[in-house]
Amino acid sequence: MFLLLKDLQILRRSPLQAVLLIVYPMLIAILVGFAISRGPEKPRVAFLDEVPPGARVSLGGQQLPAAGVGNRICARVECVHVNSREEAASEVGSGDVLAALILPANLVDQIDSLSTLTPGTPQVEVLVNDDDPVKAQLVDERISTLLAQANLAIARRIAGEGGHYLHLLIDGGGLDVLGQRIPILGLRASARILTAVGPEVPPGPLRNSLALVIAFANQARENLDVAGPLIDRLAQPIEVKKEAVAGSAPPLEDFAIAVAATLNLTFVTVLLVAGSLALEREENAFSRLTRGLVSPSALVGEKVALGIGVGLAVTLVMLAGLEIFVPLQWGRFGLWLAAILFGGAALAAAGAALGALAREVRAVSLLAFMATLPIAFLSLIPAGIVGQGLYGAIKLLTALFPFKPALQAMTAALDSSGGGIGWPLLHLAVLAAAYGLLARVALRRFASV
Amino acid sequence: MATGTETAALEVRGLAKSYGEQTALRGIDFEAGAGELLAVIGPNGAGKTTLLSILAGIVRADAGEVRLPSGGVGWVPQQAALYRRLTVEENLMLFARLEGQVDPRASVEEMLELSGLAQRRGEIVARLSGGNQQRVNIAIGLLSRPVVLLLDEPSVGLDPRQRARLWEFVSALAGRGTTVIFSTHDIQEAERYGKRLLLLADGEALFDGSAEVLREAVRRDTPDAADRDFETAFVAYLHHMGH
Helix, strand or coil: CHHHHHHHHHHHHCHHHHHHHHHHHHHHHHHHHHHHHCCCCCCEEEEEECCCCCCCCEECCEECCCCCHHHHHHHHCEEEECCCHHHHHHHHHHCCCCEEEEECCCHHHHHHHHHCCCCCCCCCEEEECCCCHHHHHHHHHHHHHHHHHHHHHHHHHHHHHHHHHHHHHHHCEEEEECCEEEEECCHHHHHHHHHHHHHHCCCCHHHHHHHHHHHHHHHHHHHHHHHHHHHHHHHCCCCCCCCCCCCCCCCHHHHHHHHHHHHHHHHHHHHHHHHHHHHHHHCCHHHHHCCCCCCHHHHHHHHHHHHHHHHHHHHHHHHHHHCCCCCCCHHHHHHHHHHHHHHHHHHHHHHHHHHHHHCCHHHHHHHHHHHHHHHHHHHCCCCCCCCHHHHHHHHHHHHCCCHHHHHHHHHHHHCHHHCCCHHHHHHHHHHHHHHHHHHHHHHHHHHCC | CCCCCCCEEEEEEEEEEEECCEEEEEEEEEEEECCCEEEEECCCCCCHHHHHHHHHCCCCCCEEEEECCCCCEEEECCCCCCCCCCEHHHHHHHHHHHCCCCCHHHHHHHHHHHHCCHHHCCCEHHHCCHHHHHHHHHHHHHCCCCCEEEEECCCCCCCHHHHHHHHHHHHHHHHCCCEEEEEECCHHHHHHHCCEEEEEECCEEEEEECHHHHHHHHHHHCHHHCCCCHHHHHHHHHHHCCC
16 A cells, blocks of 8 residues: 555656656557547549530430539549649649549540440549559559449449330330430330231231231330349449348447557556566665565555556546547446456556566566557457468467457447457456466566575 | 674574575674674675675575574665655655554654754655765664664765765664674775674685784785785785685
């Protein structure tokens, strides 16, 4: 108890250290948490539309309604409208935009030519700045996606119009040509009329021929009935049926908060406990303390209690601060406490083990960062992203450090769809005991003269 | 082996300690009486710190017996073992509480008076001079009012003025009846402040007696170096003894 008070006194007397220890991990944790859970922002793309206003793709001599390709593109990227190719190139060159997309003036004519005997190749122009390979790859992926979406929009529009003409052929109706409405009889009505006329025709070759025409009209109608849905499906031949067979994902924001809170708890607890224990040796106090005043086990216990206490306070303050931006389920406060206390205990024990093994404060800080950061990032790699063997190794490694079970417990505590909390808590309890024992054994090296 | 007083406050018999293949101490026997100032001297690596660490209960001996007084042993390590970011008073209060003192406040006040640091009780230890840090270090060792006080190289890193004040303080403690055993590799300091010298070399006790007797032994065994200063003569004596 007195040692705990002493550690808090030391912490209070070093405001810069306390700020670095608490505020810095908090900021990093929040940034990392939200960075991994938020999709990329809309990239800025220069957009030059040279297609004459009102130009539309034609089908069978009829203009199709506008597909709104420009609007669709600008809904997915932040369009910077430019007036010339030079301006677009300048924007790309200066780095103000990720790329430039140019729709040439003949784009509609080229698309129209696809239905002629001399089809052209419709092209759009993309200007990129290849000085950064990562950025170049990002642009390629973005542009490919945008063009795929534009192609799909046009294909849907064409399929829709094609379907409309098909229905006109089958069922009949009216077709507007040059402002005049031309009636179309349709196969269904044709077959009906011919069937009605049939009995009036005397038996003989003419009647037989009429029967063949009626059969053809019926067959054509039936087959074209099947072709209609097929044309519709061409626009989107495969659709996705998604079914979750395992796990239940919490809302992305809750997961982000769980990541931020766990990272924060990890850094604060591990660094504080490891540094505090190593400081006992650096201040030469360890030998004096363990000379009958405090047992090494009690010293480890005191450091773990310090880590849990400070970790709990800092994590709760951070969660309360995040409440301003994201509503949290305060009704689950009891589960939060359980997750923080168990996670804090295991992380603090790991910090004590690190502190006892490294012995020097500087080495401890380095070791704590080297151990914590990679493990934390490895813990965030989902299954299926890497090979099975590698994922197995990552899973084993991350199970040996308390970050992942602490994250699982925190995720479960924050949201009911975050999975069960029992196993993560049990996992943390086992790790707390194991690391506590390791710290106790490693403390024997502290006493060496 | 000689003792300075008739009543032995501490008794050591056949003490031995090895670190792996290296022998740190072997066959060490001595006693220390109440109020005695015993200097454990010898070159670096002689076994001085190991001996004091065993007496303090920090290191376990491989063989031998240490009979400690019922009043306990206070231990002051070579480097100040205290918290530099706490004040003088906070350090003393922390250790008084950990010692389980019935009235920790009274003990702290007593030590502040004894160490002459009452006026500086509120100062952060890191801001004190090396000499004053050492006084706090010793005061912490005295909190349990030990019968024997062990000081491991207490004057290392102190300037002559700080050293003089430190020995004045330590001598006063011995004057009050506390047995003080201190280690040093400074032969002149041992001669000046130690009432009795225990000379260690390579883990063996080569001499146990007063500075005057040691001088005589040096003069007798190394006559060529007898006319030189005591430190040079002492080194010649160690060579003569095979160390």
